[in-house]
Amino acid sequence: MTALSHGADWDFELIERYDTAIAGVADEFGLDTYPNQIEIITSEQMLDAYASSGLPVGYPHWSYGKEFIRNEQAYQHGMQGLAYEIVINSDPCIAYLMEENTMAMQALVIAHACYGHNSFFKGNHLFRQWTSADAIVDYLVFARHYVMDCEERYGAAAVEEVLDACHALMAHGVDRYRRPAAPTLRAETARLKAREENRERQFNDLWRTLPGTPAAAASKAKREVFPPEPEENILYFVEKHSPKLEPWQRELVRIVRKLAQYFHPQGQTKVMNEGWATFWHYTILNRLHMKGLVDDAFMIEFLKSHTNVIAQPAFDSRGYGGINPYALGFALFSDIRRICERPDAEDRAWFPDLAGTDWRRSLDFAMRNFKDESFIAQYLSPRLMREFHLFAVADRVEDDALVVDSIHDEHGYRRLRRLLAAQYAIENRVPDVQVLRYDRDGDRSLTLRFARRRGRPLSDAAEEVVAHLHRLWGFAVRLETVDGDEQVGRALECAA
Amino acid sequence: MVHLIDRRSSSRGRSAVNRERFLRRYKAHVQSAVRKLVGERRLADIEQGGDVHVPRKDIAEPSFGFGHGGDREFVLPGNREYVTGDRIPRPQGGGSGAGGGDAGDGDSEDAFVFALSREEFMQIFFDDLELPRLARTELGRTEHRTSVRAGYARTGVPANLAIVRTLTQSLARRIAIDGSLRREAEELERAFGAAAAAGRSAHAAHAYAELQRIERKLERVPFIDEPDLRYRNRVMRPEPVARAVMFCLMDVSASMDEDKKDLAKRFFTLLYLFLTRKYGEVDLVFIRHTEDAEEVDEDTFFHDTRSGGTVVYSALDLAEKIRGERYARGWNVYVAQASDGDAFGADPARSARFLRDRLLPAARYYTYLELAAESDSGRSSTLWAEYARVATESGNLAMRRATRRDEIYPVFRELFRKDTQ
Numbered sequence: 001m002t003a004l005s006h007g008a009d010w011d012f013e014l015i016e017r018y019d020t021a022i023a024g025v026a027d028e029f030g031l032d033t034y035p036n037q038i039e040i041i042t043s044e045q046m047l048d049a050y051a052s053s054g055l056p057v058g059y060p061h062w063s064y065g066k067e068f069i070r071n072e073q074a075y076q077h078g079m080q081g082l083a084y085e086i087v088i089n090s091d092p093c094i095a096y097l098m099e100e101n102t103m104a105m106q107a108l109v110i111a112h113a114c115y116g117h118n119s120f121f122k123g124n125h126l127f128r129q130w131t132s133a134d135a136i137v138d139y140l141v142f143a144r145h146y147v148m149d150c151e152e153r154y155g156a157a158a159v160e161e162v163l164d165a166c167h168a169l170m171a172h173g174v175d176r177y178r179r180p181a182a183p184t185l186r187a188e189t190a191r192l193k194a195r196e197e198n199r200e201r202q203f204n205d206l207w208r209t210l211p212g213t214p215a216a217a218a219s220k221a222k223r224e225v226f227p228p229e230p231e232e233n234i235l236y237f238v239e240k241h242s243p244k245l246e247p248w249q250r251e252l253v254r255i256v257r258k259l260a261q262y263f264h265p266q267g268q269t270k271v272m273n274e275g276w277a278t279f280w281h282y283t284i285l286n287r288l289h290m291k292g293l294v295d296d297a298f299m300i301e302f303l304k305s306h307t308n309v310i311a312q313p314a315f316d317s318r319g320y321g322g323i324n325p326y327a328l329g330f331a332l333f334s335d336i337r338r339i340c341e342r343p344d345a346e347d348r349a350w351f352p353d354l355a356g357t358d359w360r361r362s363l364d365f366a367m368r369n370f371k372d373e374s375f376i377a378q379y380l381s382p383r384l385m386r387e388f389h390l391f392a393v394a395d396r397v398e399d400d401a402l403v404v405d406s407i408h409d410e411h412g413y414r415r416l417r418r419l420l421a422a423q424y425a426i427e428n429r430v431p432d433v434q435v436l437r438y439d440r441d442g443d444r445s446l447t448l449r450f451a452r453r454r455g456r457p458l459s460d461a462a463e464e465v466v467a468h469l470h471r472l473w474g475f476a477v478r479l480e481t482v483d484g485d486e487q488v489g490r491a492l493e494c495a496a
Numbered sequence: 497m498v499h500l501i502d503r504r505s506s507s508r509g510r511s512a513v514n515r516e517r518f519l520r521r522y523k524a525h526v527q528s529a530v531r532k533l534v535g536e537r538r539l540a541d542i543e544q545g546g547d548v549h550v551p552r553k554d555i556a557e558p559s560f561g562f563g564h565g566g567d568r569e570f571v572l573p574g575n576r577e578y579v580t581g582d583r584i585p586r587p588q589g590g591g592s593g594a595g596g597g598d599a600g601d602g603d604s605e606d607a608f609v610f611a612l613s614r615e616e617f618m619q620i621f622f623d624d625l626e627l628p629r630l631a632r633t634e635l636g637r638t639e640h641r642t643s644v645r646a647g648y649a650r651t652g653v654p655a656n657l658a659i660v661r662t663l664t665q666s667l668a669r670r671i672a673i674d675g676s677l678r679r680e681a682e683e684l685e686r687a688f689g690a691a692a693a694a695g696r697s698a699h700a701a702h703a704y705a706e707l708q709r710i711e712r713k714l715e716r717v718p719f720i721d722e723p724d725l726r727y728r729n730r731v732m733r734p735e736p737v738a739r740a741v742m743f744c745l746m747d748v749s750a751s752m753d754e755d756k757k758d759l760a761k762r763f764f765t766l767l768y769l770f771l772t773r774k775y776g777e778v779d780l781v782f783i784r785h786t787e788d789a790e791e792v793d794e795d796t797f798f799h800d801t802r803s804g805g806t807v808v809y810s811a812l813d814l815a816e817k818i819r820g821e822r823y824a825r826g827w828n829v830y831v832a833q834a835s836d837g838d839a840f841g842a843d844p845a846r847s848a849r850f851l852r853d854r855l856l857p858a859a860r861y862y863t864y865l866e867l868a869a870e871s872d873s874g875r876s877s878t879l880w881a882e883y884a885r886v887a888t889e890s891g892n893l894a895m896r897r898a899t900r901r902d903e904i905y906p907v908f909r910e911l912f913r914k915d916t917q
Contacts, residue, residue, distance in 0.1 A: 012500055012502070015500060016498060016500060019498045020498075023498070035498075035499070036498045036499065037498075037499040037501065038498055038499065038500050038501070039500075039501045039502075039503045040500075040501070040502050040503060040504055041503045041504060042504050045503065045504070047511070048511045051511045051514060052511075060513045060514055060517060061514065061517065062514065062517040062518040062520075062521045063518075063557055064511065064514040065511060065513075065514030065515040065516070065517050065518030065519075066518050066555060066608070068511040068514060068515060069515060069518065069610045070608070070610075073609075073610060073611070092499065096503075099504055114498070156517075160517075160521075164557075167557055167559075168557065168558050168559050169559070169560075170559065171559055171560065172560060312573050312574075313573075313574070314573060314574020314576075315572035315573060315574045315575075316574065317574065320574075323571070323572075323573055388573045388574075389573055389574050389575040389576070390571055390572070390573055390575065391571070391572060391575035391578055392569050392570065392571045392572075393569065393570055393571075393572060393584065394567070394568075394569045395567065395568050395569070395570070396567045397565065397566060397567060400586065401583040401584060401585050401586055402583070402584040402585075402586055403581065403582070403583055403584075404578045404579065404580055404581060404582040404583075404584065405569050405580070406580055407575055407578060407579060407580055408575065409579075409580070411580065412580060416571065419569050419570075419571050420571040422569075423570060423571055428568075430560070430561075431560045431561065431562055433560050450560075452566075454566050454567040454568065455565060455566035455567055456562050456563075456565065456566030456567070456568060457562070457563045457564075457565050457566060458560060458561070458562065458563055459560075459561045459562060459563035460563060461556065461558035461559060461560070461561060462558075462560055464558035465558050465559060465560055468558070
């Protein structure tokens, strides 16, 4: 077959031809995607998109302005390049391509975003569970209009105050586990009826004669704690139970909460998501080259960007910015394929269920059923730890130096893998702060509890966050810290 | 099938509204930065954007996060020499981690810096400033309208008929319609002549009949037809009545040293920027004086140097003369004078008298900025004393002193504060 094009220039017709070719290859590999919508934008619009976390529509807020200014400046001073694309988890899947990209870059981006990320959005269980891709854009439009409407009615300052407070609690505005659906009226009636019947069946007048019971029950009911179980979704609790919020303020809280929830899976699947997309652009474009659809110049350019993307600088080199999710994710998925196709003795020992299986099916399974934490815990092989030269450092209070905890050797593999996985666990990134008590019948104060683990304290910003929460709540807010079962330190308090 | 959309031409600057919100939120920082910049800058550079620094702690968006302390492990790539159990001295100053998974956020920067565009800079610069007492010289509406000629229209009243235009149109139309008929007529005439000469009477008769028919047709083409008519068109254009003229008077005598001149220049530059921006219909007159006064253009006023003695009266006299000649009626007159007040002999008293009797009654507002060197601040000049006496009598004379560059802006602000009454 002859190459689709030569040279760097692209036009719309070419993009369509490349897309068709890429779609063909993706189909060969069995990638299941939402329909694609590709939008060509300028670098200026890319900066705009950055500021609103890539969302096509956003409500106005100063923090987005700050983000925009920051990015614009970094970009203009040459400190930061722009992403080649932004892709939105929606149905159809919207991908933004920059007009500055060359044809090779556009093809790379199409393979990466429109087939890689897209299939991940459609397949991964977190996205399936937490985001409704078909409704997000409509919801964003609604949110924007609602916020602007509120600004008109109640003033920009009042809206900003609520949004600021909500943004401070955004990380604590997500459900980590699904809430049971509220029972329908019929189900509720049926349940009550069943209980009633049960009580009638069990009725024994003798119980009544036992001394003391009614009084004890009454006093217990009086001191009933609310909420009965601690609530981890603080914004949800505020939205549902805040004694002072106006209906429109409640709706604003809800909007921020919904957005936080929408982004929740992305934060937990960064390595997987980027790894998956990178793996597929690499695989798809190599396949195109094999078929002769792209020329060597194309491949050279593609490989140059690809290697840039998956570069992992060492911890002590300049420009080290943590573990590169593209590099780690790409290595993991490539490694799974290798273990499936060409396992060695070590792989057979470590991954008996994986070695020698059909790589496409195994990869698909991995993509669908994991998040970063579990994915790394499951699939990080000793070979990769050696390749990345991973080592763990322990930072302990009672020790005046840092201690190398484990390295990529026979004794260290398992612990190293567990530690790296834990690094991606949400509880190690977001402190565990939950709503403990709402004194409904008393002074209406709200008590939060921070469960401190291993002595890691909250940062100083906690005080401001409590102040923000107090603004939303309207009555006193306390934040206590517990370590295990005992309370530590003084509680942060923000009273009216 | 992929859906391709070209968005390049749509909705640029989606973040403009967010940027504006950001600026509004940090207005205090932005304003103090602008003030500082104005104080530091050279004249020619004033009208530019500038950098604003906002302390990072003021701009942070707080959230619950982990602070330093406690036990933790972190995994790093790129091990070369470490083996299990090695001890690494804790890096000083940079917190506890050499860079965990969440490092590299750039805590080292102490301020968030961003650039104001020229427009934003000027907007903030002139915030709340308003020319004092910009009274309308005529009562009633803010603007009145005058009728101005604006080309031609196809409709109108007969009185406005543009005859030449109409005839031009008619001529063009007639040429367009007649042309082919006339050519045909000429041919027939020739044919008729030839036929008549050859004695072929039948042919001649036919040609003659045809000729007659065409001539009748030609007669039916009207000399002037409805579509030819053109009328002079007039539109009503709003004309601002609140015109203002600003006289800028500056002392450039020998006693005005470079520092003082710089201060004066600054004052006028601010004034100038303010006027040219806020009021499109403001005339400016620049008068500089030593022992005698001359009217100069703006560029010379600010950039040309000259030295000599000081006679304030000369400048006032010239200003009054120019006002009488050019701005006698329908103008709001504002005068701004900058001087070091080093006037001698009879000049201060004479100037003050002239000011009271002639200039002040005709002016809406008169500002006097006295520029003193740092060493002699507090000691008032004779001119200041004389002016101060006038100021107690009339309400439209304002006087201020300034000694340092960064005092200019507050002075200016105070002088041109929005009239709160």
